[in-house]
Amino acid sequence: MFTDHRHHPGLTQEAHRALPLVSNTDLTAAKNRALGITRRPNPNALAFGSHFHTAVLEPGQYQRTTQRIPWAQIEDLAAAVRRQRFCRDLLYRGHAEQTHTATHEATGLTVKVRPDLMITSPKTGRVVLVDFKTTSCPDYASFCATIEKYDYDRQAALYVDLLGAARFIIIGVQKKAPFEVWQFEVAEAPGLIEQGRKKYERLLKAILQQQGHPITQATPCSPMQAQPHAFSRV
Incomplete structure (x- = not known):
């Protein structure tokens, strides 16, 4: 399904975004084009999500900026996550924000992923992926209904297949009080x-067709500092 898996340790978020490879966001864009949807992402919502992830995953790098976003809310959400013993354990054992690339065999397209957290068992090599989502849902049942609506199932399958993971855990964090964590x-x-x-x-096949290429095996990409299948142990 995927070949030439490479780990790119130390790659920043900005460098990851600059890689000219297919991401889950590109899949969403391809879907929107097919449906004739021209809606653009809200920059404030993107900034909120980015700073929330930094506050949770890399708290040492988190700091307020001059952007007009609800900083206190971000900090409340991050605190709610860390109050959960299960989340604290995941954060302790996981490796955050690591870029991985691989070639999709059927289309030859090279795909990039950057899971929020990746945990690899030192004994079995079993891989667990964790993704944090903020949500306006009032309860757990409503949140579960968004899994398919927002294509979280697609993201999970892509990451699981590319990284050979056994589990994909979505942590939903309520944006408003009581800031429940699901x-x-x-x-x-x-x-x-x-x-x-x-x-x-x-969608990968649709992207290939939009590029005007037949479905053939691609030449593996070699972005900077690529390392073959170099998972860190915990």
């Missing part, structure tokens, strides 16, 4: 990974 195990939901896989496979 856990959703994608792989445990019958058929959800398979559904997400069909979504990303179809």
